[in-house]
Amino acid sequence: MDFDETANFGSDPRFPTGPWKGYWLQKGRTGLMKLTLAFVEGCVVGDGSDLIGEFDVLGFYSIKERSITLKKTYRGGHEVWYRGRPIRDELMGEWTIADTPARGGFRIWPIEDEFEIIHLQLETDDGPIVLISDPSEEDEEDDS
Numbered sequence: 001m002d003f004d005e006t007a008n009f010g011s012d013p014r015f016p017t018g019p020w021k022g023y024w025l026q027k028g029r030t031g032l033m034k035l036t037l038a039f040v041e042g043c044v045v046g047d048g049s050d051l052i053g054e055f056d057v058l059g060f061y062s063i064k065e066r067s068i069t070l071k072k073t074y075r076g077g078h079e080v081w082y083r084g085r086p087i088r089d090e091l092m093g094e095w096t097i098a099d100t101p102a103r104g105g106f107r108i109w110p111i112e113d114e115f116e117i118i119h120l121q122l123e124t125d126d127g128p129i130v131l132i133s134d135p136s137e138e139d140e141e142d143d144s
Contacts, residue, residue: 014086015039015061015068022108024050024095035108044070053077068093082106 020035035048037057044059052074059070059082068091070082084093090109096102 014063014089015044016110019111020048020108021111022090022106024104024106026102026104033108044068048072 017038023030023032033050037046046057055072055074061068066085072080080095082095084091092107095106
């Protein structure tokens with residue numbers, strides 16, 4: 001997606017333009033996703049990726065009704081509809097695929113640093129082991 005991420009789109013603080021991350025749930029499994037979203041006067045546009053592939057996002061949101069509807073279209077693939085609500089600084093709700101029984105939950109939230117690092121220290125008999133994970137390099141698996 002090509003837009004100036006530093007531009008002021010006048011969005012509501014509950015819908016910040018920029019990098020987001022989150023997950024979708026399907027049959028007890030979790031699929032991680034990374035997104036870049038722009039919220040402009042009730043419209044949402046963006047893109048992202050997950051273990052299924054790269055996708056584009058189009059949708060709308062209502063501050064008054066506290067709702068959001070997104071259509072995630074995998075490039076060369078199927079569409080997934082996301083309908084939810086802002087809860088604190090996150091968006092949560094349900095996803096569906098039209099004309100199928102496929103459905104599940106989702107949760108996404110804005111991230112301040114696009115390259116947020118996860119730092120985990122494990123204690124072992126040989127001393128501490130420090131693991132550092134860069135989510136931009138993670139491999140995942142599922143189909144939403």
